Amino acid sequence: MKTKILSIIAIIAMSFAANAQIDRSTMPTPGPDPVVKLGTAEKFSLENGLTVIMVENHKLPRVSATLRIDNQPYFEGEIAGVSSMMGSLLGRGTINITKDAFNEKVDFLGASVGFFSTGASARSLKKYFTEVLGLMADGVKNSEFNQEEFDKEKEVTLENLKADEKNIPAIASRVEGLLVYGKKHPFGEFTSKKSVNNITLEAVKNNFNTYYKPNNGYLIIVGDINPKETKKLVKSLFADWKKGEIPVSDFPKPENVSTAEINFVNMSNANQSEISIVNTIDLTLGDTDYYAALLANKILGGGGSARLFQNLREDKAYTYGSYSRVSQNRQTGVFKATAGVRNVVTDSAIVEIQKEINKIRYQKVSSKELQDAKEEYIGGFVMDVQKPATAANYALNIALYNLPEDFYANYIKNINSVTVADVQNAAIKYFKGDKARIMVTGKGIDVLKNLEKTDYVIKYFDVEGNPTEKPAMTLPIPEGMTAETVINKYIAAIGGEEKVMAVKTTITIANATIQGTPLVMTMKAAAPNKSSQEISVMGNTMQKTVFNGTTGYASSRGQKKEMTAEEIAKAKGKSGIFKDLAYAAGELLRIEPLEGKNAIVLKYKDSEVYYDMTSGLKVKEVKTSKGPDGKEVKTPTIYADYKEVNGVKFPHSIGIKSGPMNLDFVVKEIKVNEGVSDADFE
Amino acid sequence: MDEEIVKIQTDLISEKAFQKLQNQFENNYVNSNASVVGIAGSLASYHVMYGDTNLINSEIEIYRSVTREEIRNVANKYLNNNQRLILEYLPKKK
Secondary structure, eight states: OOHHHHHHHHHHHHHHHHHHHTTTTTTOOOEEEEOOOOOOOOEOTTTTSSSEEEEESSSSSEEEEEEEOOOOOOOOOTTTTHHHHHHHHHHHHHHHHOOOHHHHHHHTTEEEEEEETEEEEEEEEEGHEEEEHHHHHHHHHBBBBOOHHHHHHHHHHHHHHHHHTTTHHHHHHHHHHHHHHHHSSSSOOOOOOOHHHHHOOHHHHHHHHHHHTTTTTTEEEEOOOOOOHHHHHHHHHHHTTTTOOOOOOOOOOOOOSSSSSSEEEEOOOOOOEEEEEEEEOOOOOTTTTHHHHHHHHHHHSTTTTHHIIIIIIIOOEEEEEEEEEOOOOOOOOEEEEEEEEEGGGGGHEEEEEHHHHHHHHOOOHHHHHHHHHHHHHHHHHHHHHTTTTHHHHHHHHHHHTTTTTTTTHHHHHHHHHOHHHHHHHHHHHHOOOOGGGEEEEEEHHHHHHHHTTTTSEEEETTTTSOOOOOOOOOBBOTTTOHHHHHHHHHHHHHHHHHHHHOOOEEEEEEEETTTEEEEEEEEETTTEEEEEEEEETTEEEEEEEEEOSEEEEEEEEEEEEEOOOHHHHHHHOOOSSOOOOHHSSSEEEEEETTTTEEEEEETTEEEEEEEEEETTEEEHHHHHHHEETSSSEEEEEEEEEEEETEEEEEEEEEEETTTTTTEEEEEEEEEESOOOOOGGGG | OOOHHHHHHHHHHOOHHHHHHHHHHHHHHHHHTHHHHHHHHOOOOOIIIISSSHHHHHHHHHHOOOOOOHHHHHHHHHHHHOOOOOOOOOOOOO
16 A cells, blocks of 8 residues: 555656646647558449458447449530439338338437438448448339429529529639539539429439449448458348449540630629639649658648748638648649639739749749658648548558559658659649639629729630620719719718708818929819919928919919910809809719729819719719810829818828829818918909 | 426436337447447546546446436426526517
């Protein structure tokens, strides 16, 4: 007893000592990479073509089975969606058991059994596996399809399609598939309302009887099994599964565009643009540069620490997330870099994604980046290995891709041997920014103006991927809206008629700089139409225009010019303080997007005036005049930063663009009804 | 709902339903300890809540020892009329 207590004390003391040594401020260094031990697979084939792979794993008393029918992809055409419908209807009753009795049995055993168009799966405790695999086999061989279930499933499919009619990511993804793989390719076609309506119960049965066959089937059983007994069980359950004649169809190989182009799908309800820069690749599991391609992708856009995410989200705040993906496939693989971004930054986001793609192509990644990517991959791999589904997948992949038996055992070693040069080579080979489609699904009216400024050709497609025209760039004018209602809303927005009418005089002092030189603008106005504007640099008046209600002048650096009769007439027509009141008599032109919002545009004499559709405030005014050479010159003035003075809102930021010059005035002071006399307008 | 509660308080559940429960609990128990993370999670909750990490080996025995009578008893003990809060969500008045 005494020694026992002593030893306990010793252990406690030791653990204290150990605790004291741990420095929590530095990250613990990872241990050596584990050696992955995947169970050895035992394989045998049945006469009907079914290959059975068994992996023993006695860690837990459970077993899982996965059936995979590895037929070549085929084109469904007019009845696109038939195989997925067949998959959904599988297991809803067989010639031996009703759907409800089947489900009740599975539920009773605490198991799960599932069917899909290219296979099936079952999972249960070891003690019920015989029964559960039997249920799965019954569904595989003897599924029945009846009209009632078929009609139900058809309705559900149509309902889902309808729900996705306005779903931007869903539309983006189907048009992308169609354009990237082509209309006649199994990966390019998609299920539509029309194709679903073409599908009959007969077509579903036909699909089952043609393609759901053991010829190219693999059955993988992983878990607490006795291989000998399991082999016997599988034989008894699957040997009578009849072989069939499975047609093999040809389809064109997809090709990438020769120059990058924008493929635009207009969705008027889009709040953000779905961008996907995508190209097809020839990459198959087991290729020598497979690991390099995985790592290059990991560094570019494989997660939150990757370059795309860091740039587009963390640095620029364009998006919640930007990622890239490289997918291998025995037919045609694909690389894509994606982001869902705010409308206004759609063009900038494309530029940034392309920049990152080019960067990883033309510059080697740092060895630190590569090391981190490797660690992350290996970590994920090790965590995956413990799942039985992974063991099954690995065994299946080795069979499907004719990989060496030690493919996954060497996985970590092969990842670790990739160099920065390998990564760059893979990036150059597979990430084709300059020969990629830039898929953009978004709100044309908000994003096209900027997309047109990029160097890419833009092609337009409808939601089903058919070529179409460029969408209209204006919004419909709502019923009842007139120039007058727009002005009334503006007056209400800045403080209401009563307060606005109470403003008799104003003085506005604003500052700006031009090429480093500070300017001061002083504007005075008095009702009904007196005004003066003076721009001075360091106390010296540079420019001044004055109108006293009947006559006025403009002076520039001491040169004084009296107003012409025409100019006087114009000046008389304008209110000195709120010239917008007169615009109510103008013409309501259109509604168009402006800086991510919608603006109502009025035309009054030689100006177009923009009012924010939501707030009602004036945001811009563009004056058209004839320049010295007779050409039309547009001078835009931007109003922003509205603040209240004496109960009325005035813009405190006024930007004037005059030729190549930008003058951004910041209003320093506004005085209402004080400090202005008639003398100011002489 | 009340009827179902009264049923479970007065009648024993069927042998079949009882066996089904046992199967489902055992299945969950096995699957929840299938990964390292799952095992760590189980050990942590056994330690913090029951002070006995060995439950990871023996908890299933507790489930197996539960009888149909015990299920009826707890239904009577906990599913009482006076321990209920009935929350009704009503549409906003127009």
